[in-house]
Amino acid sequence: xxxxxxxxxxVKINQKLTDAEFEKLSAWFVPLQLESKEQFVTExxxxxxxxxxxxxxxxxxxxxxxxxxxxxxFGLEGYWIGDMYxxxxxxxxxxxxxxxxxxxxxxxxxxxxxxxxxxxxxxEMFFRILVQNGYLSSLQRIAKNFSEDAEQRYLxxxxxxxxxxxxxxxxxxxxxxxxxxxxxxxxxxxxxxKK
Amino acid sequence: xxxxxxxxxxVKINQKLTDAEFEKLSAWFVPLQLESKEQFVTExxxxxxxxxxxxxxxxxxxxxxxxxxxxxxFGLEGYWIGDMYxxxxxxxxxxxxxxxxxxxxxxxxxxxxxxxxxxxxxxEMFFRILVQNGYLSSLQRIAKNFSEDAEQRYLxxxxxxxxxxxxxxxxxxxxxxxxxxxxxxxxxxxxxxKK
DNA sequence: ATACGATCTTAACCTATGTGAACGAAAAGC
DNA sequence: GCTTTTCGTTCACATAGGTTAAGATCGTAT
Numbered sequence: 001x002x003x004x005x006x007x008x009x010x011v012k013i014n015q016k017l018t019d020a021e022f023e024k025l026s027a028w029f030v031p032l033q034l035e036s037k038e039q040f041v042t043e044x045x046x047x048x049x050x051x052x053x054x055x056x057x058x059x060x061x062x063x064x065x066x067x068x069x070x071x072x073x074f075g076l077e078g079y080w081i082g083d084m085y086x087x088x089x090x091x092x093x094x095x096x097x098x099x100x101x102x103x104x105x106x107x108x109x110x111x112x113x114x115x116x117x118x119x120x121x122x123x124e125m126f127f128r129i130l131v132q133n134g135y136l137s138s139l140q141r142i143a144k145n146f147s148e149d150a151e152q153r154y155l156x157x158x159x160x161x162x163x164x165x166x167x168x169x170x171x172x173x174x175x176x177x178x179x180x181x182x183x184x185x186x187x188x189x190x191x192x193x194k195k
Numbered sequence: 196x197x198x199x200x201x202x203x204x205x206v207k208i209n210q211k212l213t214d215a216e217f218e219k220l221s222a223w224f225v226p227l228q229l230e231s232k233e234q235f236v237t238e239x240x241x242x243x244x245x246x247x248x249x250x251x252x253x254x255x256x257x258x259x260x261x262x263x264x265x266x267x268x269f270g271l272e273g274y275w276i277g278d279m280y281x282x283x284x285x286x287x288x289x290x291x292x293x294x295x296x297x298x299x300x301x302x303x304x305x306x307x308x309x310x311x312x313x314x315x316x317x318x319e320m321f322f323r324i325l326v327q328n329g330y331l332s333s334l335q336r337i338a339k340n341f342s343e344d345a346e347q348r349y350l351x352x353x354x355x356x357x358x359x360x361x362x363x364x365x366x367x368x369x370x371x372x373x374x375x376x377x378x379x380x381x382x383x384x385x386x387x388x389k390k
Numbered sequence: 391a392t393a394c395g396a397t398c399t400t401a402a403c404c405t406a407t408g409t410g411a412a413c414g415a416a417a418a419g420c
Numbered sequence: 421g422c423t424t425t426t427c428g429t430t431c432a433c434a435t436a437g438g439t440t441a442a443g444a445t446c447g448t449a450t
């Protein structure tokens with residue numbers, strides 16, 4: 001059942017898990033079936049869970065002072081999501097996370113995460129790599145946001161995730177690109193004309 | 196000599212290091228005295244070192260296709276810097292790092308880092324926290340860059356680092372804020388008028 | 391002290407994106 | 421099936437920041 005998790009971990013650490021290791025891990029990942037538009041992590045409400053997206057889609061976002069939504073990342077199949085700050089500190093989260101389609105997640109509680117790190121060194125290694133990669137890619141995203149305009153960022157996004165426009169409402173894609181929906185609409189119009 | 200490192204680690208893990216632990220660690224941190232404007236990590240040239248800024252200042256940056264510099268982060272006293280991607284993977288770095296003042300750094304080689312993580316669990320814990328914090332703050336920065344204009348970002352920056360304008364050339368502050376030096380100059384002019 | 395290069399300022403003009411509003415289309419509720 | 425939101429498009433106009441270029445300052449080397 002948690003086979004996607006197994007594959008995901010094995011690819012990242014570039015090693016196989018033994019069946020014994022995987023069985024232990026499996027027990028700590030609780031399946032969670034959600035409908036579309038369910039917000040399961042809310043700014044301010046402690047969430048000591050780490051989630052694996054088995055199928056479906058989510059987005060992690062903040063709401064600014066003007067009430068505007070800014071998407072920090074999308075979570076598609078095979079992504080690990082949640083509010084790491086709340087997960088580790090036990091303080092209320094900084095981010096919100098919501099499903100965008102009906103989704104199957106696996107949730108791991110912080111207490112079980114600690115056990116997993118202690119008992120399965122490969123899992124600890126996996127997690128270190130996960131966080132490192134996330135950190136690096138967010139630094140690169142900061143730089144890209146400064147050096148590329150919205151059109152280029154949009155093209156890169158749909159090149160990397162061709163299915164995204166079909167799955168995710170356009171106003172959320174805009175919020176990920178850091179522009180308004182009308183601007184994304186205009187960009188798409190310009191791109192259509194160019195062809 | 197490496198006392199700042201000791202304090203830095205102890206604060207982050209919220210525990211004391213024993214003298215024995217600290218002595219071991221000390222041996223793995225090699226002091227490095229650099230002049231201003233020395234580039235010690237260069238995009239493309241493998242750098243398997245992690246650096247602690249004991250005194251001085253550095254900036255981590257990328258150069259885009261147009262040859263423009265984008266500062267990803269400044270490293271002041273007490274900051275940990277370097278190209279984590281190269282450090283862990285052994286591949287060439289994604290970022291460049293350069294001193295902005297004459298600086299005293301401590302460098303830790305990757306091989307020693309591995310030993311430190313194995314032999315001193317508190318160090319491994321420290322490093323996990325360091326990377327997690329970095330990841331979170333970069334995600335927040337992405338969101339802030341979208342929700343605030345350059346003037347607000349500038350005000351926040353100098354509020355958090357009042358000494359920065361005296362230490363760092365303005366064109367680099369601009370590159371950190373994601374704007375051109377002329378624009379920062381204009382923003383400062385507007386702020387002066389407002390008062 | 392002088393001279394040169396690097397940095398900062400200012401200003402006029404340009405462009406990408408924001409704003410507000412109207413409209414149509416698609417989706418959701420009844 | 422009809423109605424009501426929600427979402428996407430388009431347009432006219434506003435604005436933040438980019439571009440270019442000219443001077444003014446500052447720093448450093450000679």
